[in-house]
Amino acid sequence: MRFEVTRRDVMRFAGGAAIGAALSPMPWTLTDDLAIWTQNWRWIPRPSKGERSTATTACALCAAACPLEANCVGKSPIALRAAGGAQPLCSLGLTGHHLPWHPARITRPQRIERGAARPASVSIEAVVRETARAMAAARSGSGSVVVLDSRPDRSGSWAWQRLLASIEGAVVVATPGTEGSSLDALDALSSDATRLTTLDLAGARTILSFGAPVAEGWGRLSECCPGDVTLVQVEPMRSRSAELSDHWLPARPGTEGVLALGIANTLISASLVPSSVTESIADFAAYTDIVARFPLARVAAITGLAADDIALTARELAANGPTVVVAGEQPGGGPLRRSDRVAILGLNALLGSAGRIVDRAELLSPRAGEPLAPVARLESLPGRSVALLVIDASAGDVAFPWHVVDRKLASSALVVALSPYLAGTARHADFVVPTAPFLEAIHEIPSSRTEAAPALSISAPLLPAREGAIDPVAFVRMLASAGQIDLGGDWSSTESLARERVARIHAAAIGSVAQPSESASLPVASLASADELWDALAKGGRWTGDRAAANPERRVELAAGLGVDLTREVGAAQASDRTLKLVPRAARETTLTAVVSPVLSKLYRESQLRRSPGSATLSPRTAAALGLRNVRAARILTAGGSAHVSLSLDEGVMAGVVELTVAPDLIALGDAARADHRMAIDLLTPAADGSWSSIDAELVEG
Amino acid sequence: MESAETTLARYGMVIDLDRCNGCGACATACAVENNVPPANTSATERTGLTWLRVQRVSNGRQFPQNRAVYIPISCQQCGEHTPCVSVCPQNAVDVNPETGVVSQVPARCLGCRYCMAACPFHARYFNWFDPKWPDGMEATLNPDVSIRMRGVVEKCNFCHGRWQAAKAKAAANGARDIDPADYVPACVDACPEKAITFGNLDDPRSDAARASKSANAFRFLEKLGTDPKVYYRSDRAWVRRLADADVTARESEASRG
Amino acid sequence: MNPRGPLTFALGLASALALGWVAYPRLQYRSVEQPIQFSHKIHTGESVGMTCAECHPLGDDGRFAGLPSIATCEPCHTETQGTTKNEKHFVEQYVTKGREVPWLVYARQPENVYFAHAPHIGLAHLPCERCHGPHGGSDQLRPYQENRLSSYSRDIWGPSATRLARAEWEGMKMTDCSACHEAHGVRESCLTCHK
Known part of the structure; x- marks a missing residue:
């Protein structure tokens, strides 16, 4: 079929x-x-599955050292929150556990060749060899060695000072813009210049703040002055501190010092100063002469404030004492000009609160009696003199314009950075040594200059350090052995030095430890061993030492510090009608770190809560005057260069001012790095004294 | 077997706009808690994914009289004629009778975005992109909340994972009703100004119920009759006058023109 | 009548039935052996006499521990118990090295499902066997079967392809949860069981 x-x-x-x-x-x-x-x-x-647990440690992302509790799945943190009823964490702290996985994280040493498209991995031996060679050259007189320290007073800072002790002219310098660096001006005013001073905020009833982010963790205001404190904030923009203040005085950028002198003028002419002032201000007559040149009407015209407001503020400061006047660092804007700071800080003496200018009680160093290189200020270094610059960003970064440092570098200078990330300041280095980020290694959080009492927290790691991370203290040791420098002792890591310091604090039996979820502080004297103290600190505790006593005998000299620029140049005509005052703007926490969690894009990119990185904001009236009313994309021109910015209009910005978002930059937010990437903050050119709080700029379409 | 009756609750919150300073910690804590991925590099305000978005609204006056109010807007958990529930062709949205929370089951959603069009508060978000975290950051994800895929809608559910955890804790100890202290959404927990009061609006002893009845408390778009469970309060009259405005659109209008 | 017509039809019917009933169910799942052959029977039997909750406890915080970590096994298994190859492998590869055993969980629910043991144990007083069957008395670990398409465990659908004539504990689909909830008057909404 x-x-x-x-x-x-x-x-x-x-x-x-x-x-x-x-x-x-x-x-x-x-x-x-x-x-x-x-x-x-x-x-x-x-999401990974596993056993749930909690662990406590201290947040190492800023000097506030908030105690935090981590919710962990299989020992890996999935959420961070404030431990034991402490003040809730900021956005940066809430996402701190994301940072070890930030796209900019590096685990191998990098070499950044000028002009090369992307950095190349090198061996740590090569970095040590090159650095030691530059160090040896500096010893034979080719230039100086400088270490930029983003968080002074750590054991790691001490290790650098110890290493540099044998090199003449080598110094450790606080990174420009480090919180509290404005207070440097106090040291110079003081009759006893050998002692470091600070302001004691404790007990103040009124705080007059010039740009300091006092309501955002600066100086731990919430802890030292709980309850009834009147905050008067002088700032050209409505920052978060301005928003939270009782009175906001929006003085034109760059006129803060004049405002301080205007307030002084009112205080003196209305006889609101105590009689003892002639003693506490050594050159009172000369100071009065300068102040007399700033009558209320002139100050009002220069600052753009109403004369009545200034007079009222002056009266309130005198009536509602004790008053502390602080000159702080605007986030991303660094310190004000030096003469402005003198005018501002001098008000403390004028208000009879000279006692609030206190000797800064120093934190014990890890080891006693060893030779140390001095701590210096960047401005005091001659230009083009630095042959080797080490940027220690292992404990955080500070946003500052590179020009500030660049002009101190010799033409053939070697720049080496220590950082967990190829972001922020480290991008300016020739070599970057990878260190372990927050939560992967021991980090020390000492008190900053804004705190009157010495303090110390230890951030214990909750995650194992990823392979390749190099301990900054171990790196110091490597440099010492490559350069045949004898450092003595057998310390070899941050932890070993930090433990030595904790042992010294325990032996001295000073201060007490505040622990999360315990209401009473634990006196150090009651602890049986240094290990007990260490354990209390590693679980989020904060050790605080004794507050330095106020020194009523202190005399300050003001007239000399007020300088030429303040008395003559203020109010000088603008270069042209198109010239705007460029003011850097950022949230405080984002200026203290090289990277932020990419999840913060919720605030910067996916909503208009915060202006996106590199965007410029000006008032609609200013925009109209410049013919930029309907312009979205613009170019900003400064002495430091030009850059494309996206333009937004906001009635909340002062006329004649352009606010530039300088942190976080796109790489910090997790974007891939482009070879031509330029950080917005590098557009700012510093004044002769190294300040960049406001500069001249022009905006054009395109 | 005994019946499984629990006390019914109607959870809601009262946000004090005079305390909010726009720090954004609530929005950050929300994204961490609910596994909301970082923005795609091409994401904008329009295509973003924020269960809780803080809107900045200005009083429209010139500097220095210009003032801003920060308004955290999440799903307002409408109780009546819930617009998103009534339009969903997929039954992916319902109102939980036990909590009053408007649910969204992303696995069931087919991505028609009808609910987004229906929502008067613009509080629903569409996944325009695949959820992506930097390599290794998956280790930080919260196992109590599932990850949503591209092409579905999602929104605030008052941190339902936390309610479930509180419920399980009570049940393990033989109790049907949760301890109110165990159920606090992430945004409430994270607010440094304690601007958000959360609780059962039907429980007259709860702080939230009391605050919702206080003078100067109001709700957005109350005139629509959807009975939202998110209240706001402000002593400033111009802020209260925003109640009938679409605040999600105001910022760009204010800054542009 | 030409018998070819009905024959061709029957042939089509038979091959589809064979495919659907025999070949497809085999293709549908991928079998994976567990990393260690574990006997529940030895542990729950008379000589050891452990209860379920000793290794699978429900915490006071309402979180069910799931599978025990190696730390739970360690006290008894630092030294080899008995002489089996399996035990030797377990002690050498996992206990001594402190590594967790990558068990494959038969009852693992999909990612979008929220299931808490606490209400079922603490409020409904269900015995473990109600949902897990006589697993606690098993001597062998059967191979883990993973659906090739959905990657769900076979236990979600249940062993029977038709879902007919199944034992009470067989099958853990949404309808199975709902049926029991409905029978006992549990108030349900989407977020009761979804996350």
Whole structure:
């Protein structure tokens, strides 16, 4: 029989198959499985499963050292929150556990060749060799060695000072813009210049702040002055501190010093100063002469404030004492000009609160009696003199314009950075040594200059350090052995030095430890061993030493510090009608770190809560005057260069001012680095004294 | 077997706009808690994914009289005629009778975005991109909340994972009702100004119920009759006058023109 | 009548039935052996006499521990118990090295499902066997079967392809949860069981 498949056969077979299939579970389960398949793409990440636990440590992301509690799954933190009823964390702290996985994280030393498209990995030996060579050259007189320290007073800072002790002219310098660096001006005013001073905020009833982010963790205001404190904030923009203040005085950028002198003028002419002032201000007559040049009407015209407001503020400061006047660093804007700071800080003496200028009680160093290189200020270094610059950003970064440092570098200078990330200041280095980030290693959080009492917290790691991370103290040791420098002792890591310091604090039995979820502080004297003290600190505790006593004998000299620029140049005509005052703007916490969690894009990119990185904001009136009313993209021109910015208009910005968002930059937010990437903050050119709080700029379309 | 009756609750919050300073910690804590991925590099305000978005609204006056109010807007958890529930063709949205929370089951959502069009508060968000975290950051994800895929809608559910955890804790100890202290959404927890009061609006002893009845408390778009469970309060009259405005659109209007 | 017509039809019917009933269920799942052959029977049997909750406890915080970590096994298994190859492998590869065993969980629910043991144990007083069957008395670990398309465990659908004539504990699909909830008057909404 010939077998021929006909169309009809196929149809019959298919019909049978269709009925058979319908009578089997196949189509029904297949439909179910397919539906589920579309809900489970393999590229959708899955949270890890595991045992839940909690751990406490201290946040190492800023000097506030908030105690935090981590919720962990299988020992890996999935959420951070303030431990034991402490002040809730900021956005940076809440996402701190993301940072070890930031896209800019590096685990191998990098060499950044000028002009090369991307950095190349090198061996740590090569970095040590090159650095030691530059160090040896500096010893034989090719230039100086400078270490930029973003968080002074750490054990790591001490290790650098110890290493540099044998090199003449080598110094450790606080990174420009480090919190509290404005208070440097106090040291110079003081009759006893050998002692470091600070302001004691404790017990103040009124705080007059010039740009300091006092309501945002600066100087731990919430802890030292709980309750009833009146905050008067002088700032050209409505920052978060301005928003939270009782009175906001929006003085034109760059006129802060004049405002201080205007307030002084009112205080003196209305006889609101205590009689003892002639003693506490050594050159009172000369100071009065300068102040007399700033009558209320002139100050009002220069600052753009109402004369009545200034007079009222002056009266309030005198009536509602004790008053502390602080000159701080605007986030991203660094310190004000030096003469402005003198005018501002001098008000403390004028208000009779000279006692609030206190000697800064020093934090014990890890080891006693060893030779140390001095701590210096960057401005005091001659230009083009630095042959080797080490940027220690292992404990955080500070946003500052590179020009500030660049002009101190010799043409062939070597720049080496220590940082967990190829971001922030480290991007300016020739070599970057990878260090372990927050939560992967011991970090020390000493008190900053804004605190009157010495303090120390230890941030204990909750995660194992990723392979490749190099301890900054171990790096110092490597440099010492490469350069045949004898450092003495057997310390070899941050932890070993930090433990030595904690042992010294324990032996001295000073101060007490505040622990999260315990209301009473634990006196150090009551602890049986240094290890007990260490454990209390590693679990989020903060050790605080004794507050330095106020020194009522202190005399300050003001007239000399007020300088030429303040008395003559203020109010000088602008270069042209198109010239604007460029004011850097950022949230405080983002200026203290090289990277932020990419999740903060919720605030910067996916909503208009915070201006996106590199964007410029000006008032609609100013924009109209410049013909930029309907312009979205613009170019900003400064002496430091030009850059494309996106323009937004906001009635909340002062006329004639352009606010530039300088932190976080795009790489800090997690974007891939482009070879031509330029940080917005580098547009700012510093004044002769190294300040960049406001500069001249022009905006053009395009 | 005994019946499984629990006390019904109607959770809500009262946000004090005079305390909010726009720090954004609530929005950050929300993204961390609910596994909301970082923005795609091409994401904008329009295509972003923020269960809780803080809107900045100005009083429209010139500097220095210009003032801003920060308004955290999440799903307002409408109780009546819930617009998103009524339009969903997929039954992916319902109102939980036990908590009053408007749910969204992303696995069930087919991505038609009808609910987004229906929502008067613009509080629903569409996944325009695949959820992506930097390599390794998956280790920080919260196992109590599932990850949503591209093509579905999601929104605030008052940190439902936390409610479930509180419920499980109560159940483990044989109790049907949760301890109110165990159920606090992430944004409430994170607010440094304690601007958000959260609780059962039907429980007259709860702080939230009391605050929602205080003078100067108001709700947005109350005139629509959707009975939102998110209240706001402010002593400033110009802020209260925003109640009938679409605040999600105001910022760009104010800054542009 | 030409018998070829009905024959072709029957052939089509038979091959589809064979495919649907025999071949497809085999294709549908991928079998994976557990890393270690574990006997529940030895542990729960008379000589050891452990209860379920000793290794799978429900914490006071309402979180169910799931599978025990190696630390739970360690006290008894620092030294090899018995002479089996399996035990030797377990002690050498996992206990001594402190590594966790990558068990494959038969009852693992999909990512979008929220399931808490606490209400089922603490409020409904269900015995473990109600959902897990006689697993606690098993001597062998059966291979883990993963759906090739959905990657779900076979236990979600249940062993029977038709879901007919199944035991009470077989199958953990949404309808199974709902049926029991409905029968006992549990108030349900989407977020009761989804996350």
